[in-house]
Amino acid sequence: MKQEDNVIYIGKKPLSNYLTAVTLQLAVKDKKQVEINARGKYISKAVDVAEVIRNRFIQEAKISKVEIGSEEIPNLKNNNGENVRVSTIKIVLSK
């Protein structure tokens, strides 16, 4: 299954990598919206990406949706088949 270009997952890479990825979609490829997703400790970084894009990079970009939720993922620390809950965020930037 091909991942959509304009859906970005935030992880351990430097903030600038994600700023570049979002800018590529909105400003270079001229997509109308980008979806920024993150889980757990990367949620704060996802908000940073959206805010820096909106405030400094692409003035016309606005936040059209913010959703928070939970996902069950396998517990990697304790491989007993139990799942752990992790928080998620989805931020949609539009222009």
Add this chain to the structure above:
Amino acid sequence: MKQEDNVIYIGKKPLSNYLTAVTLQLAVKDKKQVEINARGKYISKAVDVAEVIRNRFIQEAKISKVEIGSEEIPNLKNNNGENVRVSTIKIVLSK
């Protein structure tokens, strides 16, 4: 200026402290809504608080608003009067 009881600021205390504070407002004092605020790296913890309350503690609670934004705060590392940008989140839980 008196801080409103039902406005909670997330910081470095353990998650359980904030879960107790939110539960006190919604379940014990029977407030109709609680506002959960955080900045910077505490944004992820604010989402955890809202999600654990909604999924485990207070079934009737729902997320009625999620707002992200930026604030300028004094740069404490480099005391030259310049401000730094920090991301913020406001989550409103209602029942």
